[in-house]
Amino acid sequence: MTPSGQSLEIGAILMGLAGGLAIFLYGMELLTNALKASTGKRLKNLLARMTTNRFKGVVAGALVTAIIQSSSVTTVLVVGFVSAGLMHLQQSIPIIMGASIGTTITAQIIAFKITHFALLIVALGFAMQFLSRNEVIQRTGTMIFGFGLIFFGMSLMGDATSPLRDYPPFIKFLQEMKHPLYGILASAAFTAVVQSSSATTGVIIVLATQGLISLDQGIALVFGANIGTCVTALLASIGKSREALRTALVHILFNTLGVIVWFWFIPEFATFIRDISPQHPELQGIKRLAAETPRQIANAHTMFNVGNTILFIGFTAWFARLVTWLVPVTEEEKAHKVMPKYLDKTLLDTPSLALDRVRMEIGRMAEHLLPMLRKGVQLAMDGNARELSELNHMDSEVGMLHGPILDYLQELSKGNLSSREAELAHHYLAIASYYENIGDSLKLHLIHVGRKRLAEGLVVGEETRKLIEEMVDTLIQLLEKATQAVTRMNRKPARKVVKAKTEINRLAADIERHVVRRMTADAPRRRLTYQTETELLEALKRVYYFTKRIAKEVLNMDTIKKKEKQETP
Numbered sequence: 101m102t103p104s105g106q107s108l109e110i111g112a113i114l115m116g117l118a119g120g121l122a123i124f125l126y127g128m129e130l131l132t133n134a135l136k137a138s139t140g141k142r143l144k145n146l147l148a149r150m151t152t153n154r155f156k157g158v159v160a161g162a163l164v165t166a167i168i169q170s171s172s173v174t175t176v177l178v179v180g181f182v183s184a185g186l187m188h189l190q191q192s193i194p195i196i197m198g199a200s201i202g203t204t205i206t207a208q209i210i211a212f213k214i215t216h217f218a219l220l221i222v223a224l225g226f227a228m229q230f231l232s233r234n235e236v237i238q239r240t241g242t243m244i245f246g247f248g249l250i251f252f253g254m255s256l257m258g259d260a261t262s263p264l265r266d267y268p269p270f271i272k273f274l275q276e277m278k279h280p281l282y283g284i285l286a287s288a289a290f291t292a293v294v295q296s297s298s299a300t301t302g303v304i305i306v307l308a309t310q311g312l313i314s315l316d317q318g319i320a321l322v323f324g325a326n327i328g329t330c331v332t333a334l335l336a337s338i339g340k341s342r343e344a345l346r347t348a349l350v351h352i353l354f355n356t357l358g359v360i361v362w363f364w365f366i367p368e369f370a371t372f373i374r375d376i377s378p379q380h381p382e383l384q385g386i387k388r389l390a391a392e393t394p395r396q397i398a399n400a401h402t403m404f405n406v407g408n409t410i411l412f413i414g415f416t417a418w419f420a421r422l423v424t425w426l427v428p429v430t431e432e433e434k435a436h437k438v439m440p441k442y443l444d445k446t447l448l449d450t451p452s453l454a455l456d457r458v459r460m461e462i463g464r465m466a467e468h469l470l471p472m473l474r475k476g477v478q479l480a481m482d483g484n485a486r487e488l489s490e491l492n493h494m495d496s497e498v499g500m501l502h503g504p505i506l507d508y509l510q511e512l513s514k515g516n517l518s519s520r521e522a523e524l525a526h527h528y529l530a531i532a533s534y535y536e537n538i539g540d541s542l543k544l545h546l547i548h549v550g551r552k553r554l555a556e557g558l559v560v561g562e563e564t565r566k567l568i569e570e571m572v573d574t575l576i577q578l579l580e581k582a583t584q585a586v587t588r589m590n591r592k593p594a595r596k597v598v599k600a601k602t603e604i605n606r607l608a609a610d611i612e613r614h615v616v617r618r619m620t621a622d623a624p625r626r627r628l629t630y631q632t633e634t635e636l637l638e639a640l641k642r643v644y645y646f647t648k649r650i651a652k653e654v655l656n657m658d659t660i661k662k663k664e665k666q667e668t669p
Contacts, residue, residue, distance in 0.1 A: 116260025117303075120253045124302050125294070127249025128206075133449050134242040154194040154416055158409055161198025171199040171329075175347055189346060190420040196350050197409040200326070204402040206298040210254060210305055211398035218255055221248030235518050250302075257306045280366050283320030284327065284359065291328025300325040301401060308393035311386035315370045318397040322404060323363065326355045346423040353419060358408035373400045440504040445511070451521040454512050458528045459587055461505050465535045466583035468497045470576060472542055473643065477572050480546040480553070480636060481560045488550045491543050498539040505532045527653045531586055534646045534653070538579075541646070545639035552632055564614055564633055568640070571607040574600070575643050582647050585654040597651035604644045611637050 165174045178192040225248055228241025291300040304321045307313045313321070330352040362369060373396050380391045412419070441464060442457040472494040479487050509529050517525065553560070560568075578597050585594035615633045 113260050113263065117257050120256030120258075120260060120306075121294070121299060121303065122253070123249050123256060124253030125296060125299055127246045127251075127253060128296065128298055130242055130246030130249065134239050134246065154191075154413055157191065157194030158198035158201070158413065161195035162201040163198075165199040165202025166205040167202075171203050174199040174202070175351065178347060188420075189343070189350075189424065190416050192347065193350055193354075193416040193419050194409075194413065196347065197354060197413065200351075200355065200405045201402070201409060203297060203329075204398070204405055207301045207305065207398040207401045210250065210302055211394045214251060216255075218248050218251035221245075222252055224248070254302055254306055257303065258309055261306060261310050261312065278317065280316070280320035280323070280363065283317055284324035284363075287321040287324025288328035289324075291325045292331040297325045297329035300328065301397075305394045305397055308397050309390055311390035311393070313393065314389065315373060315393055315396045315400070316366055318393060319366055319370055319373075319400050319404075322397060322401045323359045326404070327359055330355050342427055346427050349423040349426060350419055353422065354408065354412060358404065358411070361411065362404060362407070369400070369404075373403065376403075440501060440508075443504055443508040445508075448508075448512055448515060451512060451515065451517050451525075454508070455521060455524050455528065458505060458509060458512075458525075458532075459589075461501060461508075462528065462532050462535065463583060463587040465498055465501045465505075465532065466579065466586075468494065468501070469535060469538055469542075470579060472498070472539060473576055473579065474572065476542050476546045477568065477636070477640070480550040481565060481568070483550055485551070485554060488547055488554075491547050495539045495543040498536060502532055502536040524657065527657055531650050531653050534650045538643055538646045541639060541642045545635060545642075549632055549636050549639070556632075558629055558632055560633065561629075564611065567607070567611045567614055568636065571604070571611065571640055574603065574607060575640060575647070578604075578644065579647050582650040582654075585651055589654070589657070591655060594651040594654040598648055598655070600644075601648065604641070608637060608641055 161174055161178075165171050175196060178195050221244060225241045225243070225245025229238050229245060230241075232238055232241065287300055287304070290303075291297050294300065301322070304313070304318055304325070308318055330348075334348050334352065374392075377392065377396045377399050380388055383391055440461060442460045444457060447454040447457060472491070476491050476494070479491065506529065509525050509532075513522070513525055552558070578600055581593035582597045584590060585592075585597070611633075615630055615637070
């Protein structure tokens with residue numbers, strides 16, 4: 101240790117602090133990614149269920165975020181639910197409030213002084229990762245490894261900053277920083293730069309462990325971290341839907357208004373925190389400060405967010421109206437312009453959730469295909485040239501979703517997928533392509549049939565029209581069942597689609613017999629009529645072929661579950 105009054109090796113301190121922070125952040129990333137990969141889908145279902153009232157929403161948001169250690173993932177899930185119409189913006193706000201509470205679990209964990217065991221935890225986690233071939237054990241090992249790195253990084257930061265205890269210029273600097281506004285601004289700026297409130301909290305607790313900051317200073321720094329983390333949410337919303345931007349604004353307003361309210365009561369808040377936190381009266385001076393302050397800061401972080409939630413939980417409607425006023429609904433939103441709605445890149449490191457989003461986007465492809473099938477056949481039999489051109493536009497809408505789905509799956513496949521996730525990605529890729537094939541086939545054949553009919557002045561017979569419409573009705577029902585099988589992962593409607601082959605063959609045979617009878621009858625231009633109506637029938641048969649392929653992909657997914665059970669110990 102450098103004696104009082106002498107200069108310090110600033111380079112060594114900065115190197116130790118930066119290196120420790122890097123290891124801390126890397127450990128947080130490993131832990132978070134492993135937790136999201138292991139529990140993401142179950143937690144998504146929990147969020148979906150617990151939105152019946154605002155208090156359940158707070159609990160769900162806090163629980164999910166505490167487990168996966170990522171309020172951004174919780175926020176992304178909420179945005180997806182709002183976009184899908186599963187909940188409205190006002191319902192999502194309590195979940196966002198709860199997520200702010202959930203993030204404080206990090207501070208509670210790192211306030212425990214177990215840094216002496218950090219390398220033992222690292223070694224255990226690495227051994228589980230390296231020695232086992234079981235995916236469950238490997239992921240558990242990654243969690244433990246990341247957990248150990250968090251504490252090892254804190255240990256390095258603590259060792260690096262310990263000489264500052266006796267360095268007068270630094271002590272003088274801290275004394276001059278006693279005004280809470282300076283601490284809030286500095287902490288907010290640091291959090292915005294490192295993009296992690298958990299990292300800021302870790303540094304704050306390290307400084308407290310060395311006895312370098314008081315509780316009042318620590319509270320101001322925690323307030324700043326809560327404002328700085330809003331920058332992360334705002335940056336994450338750039339380029340996303342306007343629902344994402346509104347959700348980010350809710351986060352910003354909630355945290356910033358909370359800091360403004362509590363700023364004027366920091367001394368009273370600090371007294372309350374001391375009263376509810378463990379005390380060590382047997383110690384004096386810096387030693388007592390170092391023993392008590394870390395836990396007090398962790399408690400202050402938790403109580404601040406709990407207090408904010410209690411304070412603002414009654415104003416969710418006001419928050420919703422305000423952010424909607426700040427980010428109004430555009431004409432583009434009203435027109436429901438076709439563009440990917442669920443493919444959020446934030447979820448790419450959480451494969452189970454990302455695959456859910458792919459499935460939801462595939463469902464949107466089907467929503468555009470169903471009217472195309474109904475209207476397209478009608479236009480092929482009756483439409484004029486201008487109306488037939490609408491089929492190009494309708495198919496392009498399907499393509500606007502198909503391309504991004506393929507790109508998203510390609511990006512997802514570059515990550516670390518389990519065998520189950522890799523197979524699901526393969527099945528979804530095939531399903532999306534089958535939907536695209538249906539659209540392309542309808543466009544190609546129906547436009548050709550319609551234009552030939554117009555060019556030759558042909559008329560589709562009334563009996564033929566009825567038979568074709570009957571087959572279209574059946575195909576629409578089957579395509580709906582296939583889509584239901586995909587979006588709900590339900591084998592029952594998929595089996596019905598496959599079994600419908602007999603019914604489709606019967607309907608096709610009825611049309612063929614009628615067309616052949618017209619061919620042999622003494623009808624004008626019967627050969628051209630026969631060719632046109634036969635091509636229309638072939639287009640419908642191809643629709644069933646691809647619909648059946650979609651259903652079979654769903655049925656084949658069942659083998660994934662069997663493999664997963666065999667791999668799980």
